[in-house]
Amino acid sequence: MRLRNIPGARDAIAASPWVMQKPEDQCGSWKEFFGNDRPLHLEIGTGKGRFIMELAQRHPEINYIGIEKYSSVLLRCLEKQEELQLQNLIFIRGDAELLNTYFAEGEIDRIYLNFSDPWPKERHARRRLPSSEYLRRYDRILKPEGVIEFKTDNRGLFDFAVDEVAQSVFEIRQITYDLHNDPVMNEGNIMTEYEEKFSKKGNKIYKYILARKNDVIEVKNDRETIE
Ligand code: SAM
Numbered sequence: 001m002r003l004r005n006i007p008g009a010r011d012a013i014a015a016s017p018w019v020m021q022k023p024e025d026q027c028g029s030w031k032e033f034f035g036n037d038r039p040l041h042l043e044i045g046t047g048k049g050r051f052i053m054e055l056a057q058r059h060p061e062i063n064y065i066g067i068e069k070y071s072s073v074l075l076r077c078l079e080k081q082e083e084l085q086l087q088n089l090i091f092i093r094g095d096a097e098l099l100n101t102y103f104a105e106g107e108i109d110r111i112y113l114n115f116s117d118p119w120p121k122e123r124h125a126r127r128r129l130p131s132s133e134y135l136r137r138y139d140r141i142l143k144p145e146g147v148i149e150f151k152t153d154n155r156g157l158f159d160f161a162v163d164e165v166a167q168s169v170f171e172i173r174q175i176t177y178d179l180h181n182d183p184v185m186n187e188g189n190i191m192t193e194y195e196e197k198f199s200k201k202g203n204k205i206y207k208y209i210l211a212r213k214n215d216v217i218e219v220k221n222d223r224e225t226i227e
Pocket residue numbers: 001044045046047048067068069070073094095096097114115116117192193194195
C-alpha cells in the first residue's frame with residue numbers, strides 16, 4: 001500500500017472511541033468489551049476498511065476487530081466508522097506480530113487475511129502474514145473450530161501460502177484460483193479495495209479457507225461453519 005503520512009493521524013487515532021487504545025489490556029476479555037457472547041472475527045491488515053465494515057453491517061450477530069499497522073491508513077477506516085457507528089466493530093492500530101499479546105488462547109473464531117503484503121524478498125519471508133510462523137500464531141488464538149480465509153491476486157504469495165499450510169496444524173478446506181468465476185466460493189464475497197483495483201486490471205483472485213486437520217466441521221462459505 002502506498003503510504004502517505006497524514007499529519008495528525010496519530011492524534012486522531014489516539015482520541016478515537018473506535019480504536020482500542022490498549023489492546024493488551026483487553027486480552028482474554030473481548031467478549032466483556034463487546035458486552036455479549038457473539039463470535040469474534042478478525043481482519044489483519046484491514047487497510048481502508050471496506051471489507052470489514054461491510055461484513056459488520058451484514059452480520060450484526062458477529063463482533064469484528066480490524067488490525068492495521070499504519071495510522072494514516074487506519075484513519076480512513078475511522079472516517080467511515082464515524083458515520084456508520086457500527087457497535088459490533090472496533091479497530092486496533094497495531095502489528096500482527098503482537099497478536100499473542102492482544103488475544104488469549106482460543107479467543108478468536110475466524111481470521112481474514114486480504115491482499116496481504118507479499119514481501120517478495122526471501123529474507124523477508126517471515127513477515128508474510130500467511131507464513132507458517134504466522135499460522136502458528138493464529139493456531140494459538142483460534143478456537144478449535146476456528147477458520148482462516150486468505151485471498152490475494154499475487155500468485156507467488158498464494159503458492160507460498162499453500163506450501164506453508166503443510167507445515168501447520170491446518171489443512172485447506174476450499175481453494176480457488178479464480179474466485180470471481182467460482183460460483184461456490186464467490187457466493188457472498190465482499191470485495192476489498194485492493195481486490196476491486198486488481199480485478200479491474202484483469203488479475204485473477206486466489207483464495208483458500210483453512211481449518212484444523214482434525215476438526216470435523218464443514219466449512220461453508222460466507223462466514224459460516226456447520227458442526
Ligand atoms: N486488506 C486491504 C485490501 O485488501 O484492500 C489492504 C491490503 S494492503 C496490500 C495490506 C495492508 O496490511 C496494509 O494496510 C498494511 O499496512 C497492513 N499490514 C501489513 N503488515 C501488517 C502487520 N504486520 N500488522 C498489521 N497490518 C499490517
